[in-house]
Amino acid sequence: MKIIKCELPRELEQVELHIFADEHIGDLQSDLKRLMSRIEYVKNTPNAYCILNGDIIDNATKTSVGDTYMQEFNPMEQIKRAVEIFSPIKDKILAITHGNHENRTYKNEGINLSSLIAAQLGLSDKYTPTSAVLFIRFGQLSSGKKEPNGSGKIRRICYTGYVLHGSGGGRKEGGKVNRLADMASIVDCDFYVHSHTHLPVIMKQGFYRIDTSNSSVAFVTKLFVNTAANLDYGGYGEAAEYKPSAKDTPVIYLDGRKKKYEARL
DSSP states (O other): OEEEEEEOOTTOSEEEEEEEOOOOBTBTTBOHHHHHHHHHHHHHOTTEEEEEESOOBOOOOTTSSSOGGGBSSOHHHHHHHHHHHHGGGGGGEEEEEOOHHHHHHHHHHOOOHHHHHHHHTTOGGGBOSSEEEEEEEESOOTTOOBOTTSSOOBOOEEEEEEEEOOOOOOSSHHHHHHHHHGGGGTOOOSEEEEOSSOOOEEEEEEEEEEETTTTEEEEEEEEEEEOOOOBOSOHHHHHTTOOOOOOOOOEEEEESSSSOEEEEO
16 A cells, blocks of 8 residues: 655644545546536635545446447546646645546556546656555644654644545445445554445444553544445446435545544535
């Protein structure tokens, strides 16, 4: 897994973390108007940042699941559109992961479309072909506790997050939630972000985190978020008898004065 360090301004009292995933740009059912509205919000909101968590483009090919004849434009144009759409907020993108739709081309031809999109945005250092652990530092503790490095500055708050596009899950809600919860068995983080299954979910779990430096344990709450799909009903999903997807996707809120985090739909 890739480690990505996100150093954000001390002045921020809160960070909104928006997840763009399963946008399926190029699919006739993709709600581009809604996508552009979310982009505009992130652009105009100083404390809003985002993650691109896979399946940004639809990329239906001749050998893949899906209908190449029902795409609004071809995969090459989808890449160009994705870069154009996300360029206005490229400085606010904390991570870019690889989705199964982009992986169709890599699997058959060895060409990584997610990596190309990241490179054209100038964000290759934010890209991971698998998963990433984010260290997000910003704000400063309201207690006034100083940084341990002797700088004299008030200590910033650090949040850890584990993100990946995901896989599997099946058709039923229980299986999808299980895939989300299983992320905690991989790495210990404050929050987890999973996409792919098109089911918006927010849940929390209690956990005892070991502190070896003090030979103690501390009770913490882990936050789990599964994102929605930006698709109207129809096309391949309707033909395959999948349930319609709710397009509302969770937003994560990180406090910049004390260690507190939550998600809301």
